[in-house]
Amino acid sequence: MFTSVNSRAAAAYQRIAAETSVQAASPHQLVGLLYxxxxxxxxxxxxxLTRGDIAxxxxxxxxxxxxxxxxxxxxxxxxxxxxxxxNLHQMYTYSVMRLTQANVRNDAAALAEVSRLIEPVADAWKQIQGPRAANLQPVKSAGA
Structure with a gap:
């Protein structure tokens, strides 16, 4: 029905924070945000699924x-x-298949499997972002 002012403000803050992080992110950081x-x-x-909230x-x-x-x-x-x-393409294709099966079958094991597949790749992506990415700065045009 109605939401409190505090919860609407918190939701707006989260939305703005997410939009700001996406707008300020490098292409490398965007992939990290996707993961x-x-x-x-x-x-x-x-x-x-655990709560039984199928929708x-x-x-x-x-x-x-x-x-x-x-x-x-x-x-x-x-x-x-x-x-x-x-290899990433194959993993993503397989992950989509398993997510679809998890949805149709209410299969928690399939959801866990996809998490186990994605987590190491996401972690590795974030690690290569470390010191090397900090040294990469966007090229500024002469008029900037």
Missing amino acids: DALLQAIASARGA AKGVAIGKAVRLIEEGLKAGLNLEQGGEVAA
């Missing part, structure tokens, strides 16, 4: 699938990415 959002969506689906589970899995298909998978360059890009 974070994907793992959060899977965790939300697992929680909803929320479906919404969370749908979000996870979109993050993979429209974000991570769509960003792969299969021509220049070589074996790494091909």
Whole structure:
């Protein structure tokens, strides 16, 4: 029905913080944000499944699938990415299949499996972001 002023303010703050982090992020950081959002969506689906909230589970899995298909998978360059890009493409395709099965079958094990597949890649991505990424600065144009 009605939400409190505090909860509306908190939701607005979260939305603005997320938009700001996306706008200020480098392409490398954007991929990290996609991984974070994907793992959060899977965790939300697992929680909803545990609670028996089938509608929320479906919404969370749908979000996870979109993050993979429209974000991570769509960003792969299969021509220049070589074996790494091909392997990621296969992992993303498999993950989407398992998420779909988890949705249809209410399968918590499939959700856990996708998390186990994605977490090491997400962690590795964040590690390569460390000191090397801090030294990379955007090139400024002469007029800036």
